[in-house]
Amino acid sequence: MAKFLMKQKWHLAAMLAMAAQTALAGLGYTVTTTVERADxxxxxxxxxxxxxxxxxxDFLDADGSYLVTNDGGKTFVLANRSEAYCSxxxxxGFFQAAGNFLKKAEGLANAELHDLSVKKVLEEPGGVIEGFDTTHIRVVSKYGAKARILFLTMExxxxxxxxxxxxxxxxxxxxxQLWLESNANTGFTYMDELSEQRLAFETGxxxxxENVVTLRNVKKNESEVKKETTVVSNLREITAGDVPPGHFDLPRCEPVSRKMMEKEATRMLKKHVR
Structure with missing residues (x-):
């Protein structure tokens, strides 16, 4: 009887351990992005x-830089493993600052965006990637842009x-999830509409x-093409034992206020215009 109870106790402990591991399970993966331009x-x-x-x-090609969040992405810390900087x-606030930057740039350059069109033109089975069945879709977005600086007009x-x-x-x-939603709520109307319409086609x-952007100068009839390919690899489930101690700890640093973000965006804008 004692052996039976001990066996049941061991099974219960094993079940609790498995339940705890499942509750703590997360994901680990690597994201590789390749950007190709003409030169x-x-x-x-x-x-x-x-x-x-x-x-x-962790940004593997940078100087030890990383982003970390403990609240599902509502706030995040950008830091460096050598503690050279931290914010x-x-x-x-981050995405709204980006939107404010674009609105100010639009005003300074007398820019005008028009004729936005976002269409899904293909949907088919995408094969297996990292052990998961996928769906392949193709979305084509088109829009025009005009800018007037002094006596120079660009289209x-x-x-x-x-x-x-x-x-x-x-x-x-x-x-x-939160970053995708925030990317469609920057306050810059065209960016928000573009992000929202694209997001509607994403089902997982x-x-x-693969993103290919073609920028055509209408007056000169010249085009620039940029291709960006992003691939997820080494996708796996992780448990608490797979995470290094303190990996998700937040470094202590000063929060960046919205006013500071807008000030930095304005500084970047003035530097860019010059």
Missing amino acids: ETEKFSEKVLTQGKQARI SWTTT YAIEEVDDLWMTSDLELPFFE PVLKM
Whole structure:
């Protein structure tokens, strides 16, 4: 009888351990982005660990820089492993500062965006990526842009072709959900409309993306093309034992206020215009 009770106790402990591991389970993966232009090719890699509302993104090609959040992406800290710098941001504030930057740039350049069109032109089985069945869609976005600086008028036609391979067998990590939503709420109308319409076609996490942007100078009839390919690899489930101690700890640093973000955006804008 004692052996039976001990056996049942061991099974219960094992079940509790398994339940705890399942509750703490997260995802680990690597994101590699390749940017190709006419005269150069750049490659960037990021290592991501996410567990519940905690996430950390290590930029492998940078100087030890990383992003970390403990609240599902509502706030995040940009830091450096050598503690050379550290800043705390709110996600909504970050994207709204980007929107304010674009609105100010639009005003200074007397810019005008027009004729936005976003269409899904293809949907088909996308094969298996990292062990998950995917759906492949192609979304084509088109819009025009005019800018007037002093006596110079510029006119461009922009086309973006996005090929996405998505899976419905995974859920988006908390921080990615919030970042996607915030990207469609910058306060810059055209960016928000473009992001919102594209987002409507995404039915799950994107495991591969190919983005081709063609910028055509209407007056000169000259075009520039940029291709960006992003691939998720080494996708795996992780448990608490896979996470280094203190990996999700937040460094202590001063939060960046919205006013400070807008001031920095204005500084960048003036530097760019000059």
